[in-house]
Amino acid sequence: MEHQNGSTSSKYEISKAMATHLTSAHFERDGADWSKTQGGVRWELFLSVDRGGTGDEFDVALRAVSLARTASVQEEILATSSLSHVAGRSQPYTNSETLTSDLRRTLLPTIEAHPDAEAVIAGYLAGQWDQPGAGRATSLGRAWQSADRLGLTALRETVSHEIRSERWSSHDVSLLEWYGVRVGEPPRKRRWFDVVLRRR
Structure with a gap:
C-alpha cells in the first residue's frame, strides 16, 4: 500500500500544478478538460475529485479517442483509464506533489509511447x-x-x-x-x- 508524501492539496492547487506540466506537453485547456491531438488520436484528461469524509481525493481520468477520418466513420473511443491505474497506485491522490510527479513521470510518457x-x-x-x-x-x-x-x-x-x-x-x-x-x-x-x- 502506497503512502503519499506531503500535506493535502486543494483542487485549485492541483489544477495549477497540472497546468504547468500539461502546457509544457502541448495540451490545451478545454473547459475543465485538457486535450492534445497526435497521430489522429485526441487524448483527453480530466481532474476528478471525490469529496470524502476525510478530505478530498483526486485522480486524473484519461480517454483516447480516434478522430473521424471520413463522414461515414464516427469517432471511436480507443481506451479509458486513469493516472492512478497507469501509475500502478491503489489509492487516489491527496496532494499535488505526488499527483504531478506521476503525471510527469508516468502518464505523459505513456501517451507519447502511443503515437x-x-x-x-x-x-x-x-x-x-x-x-x-x-x-x-x-x-x-x-x-x-x-x-x-x-x-x-x-x-x-x-x-x-x-x-x-x-x-x-x-x-x-x-x-x-x-x-x-x-x-x-x-x-x-x-x-x-x-x-x-x-x-x-
Whole structure:
C-alpha cells in the first residue's frame, strides 16, 4: 500500500500544478478538460475529485479517442483509464506533489509511447489499458472492436490470434461475441472417462 508524501492539496492547487506540466506537453485547456491531438488520436484528461469524509481525493481520468477520418466513420473511443491505474497506485491522490510527479513521470510518457490509433489499440495486448475487475476478455474485445471499426485489418487479425490462443469460459465467450468476435465453442471441462481413454 502506497503512502503519499506531503500535506493535502486543494483542487485549485492541483489544477495549477497540472497546468504547468500539461502546457509544457502541448495540451490545451478545454473547459475543465485538457486535450492534445497526435497521430489522429485526441487524448483527453480530466481532474476528478471525490469529496470524502476525510478530505478530498483526486485522480486524473484519461480517454483516447480516434478522430473521424471520413463522414461515414464516427469517432471511436480507443481506451479509458486513469493516472492512478497507469501509475500502478491503489489509492487516489491527496496532494499535488505526488499527483504531478506521476503525471510527469508516468502518464505523459505513456501517451507519447502511443503515437497513433494502432499503438493505442495494441496497448491492450500488453495489458496497458486493462480496467480493474474487467477481465482480459473485455480488453481484447475492445481492442478487436476498435481495430475492426477503424479498418485496421492486420491489427484486428493480431488481436484475433491472441484471442484464439487463450482458453475462455462460456461467460468470456459471450462477452467477446458481444464485441463482435467469433470465438467458437468454449472449452468444455474434461470428463473422467476422457482422461481414462487418453491414458490407454
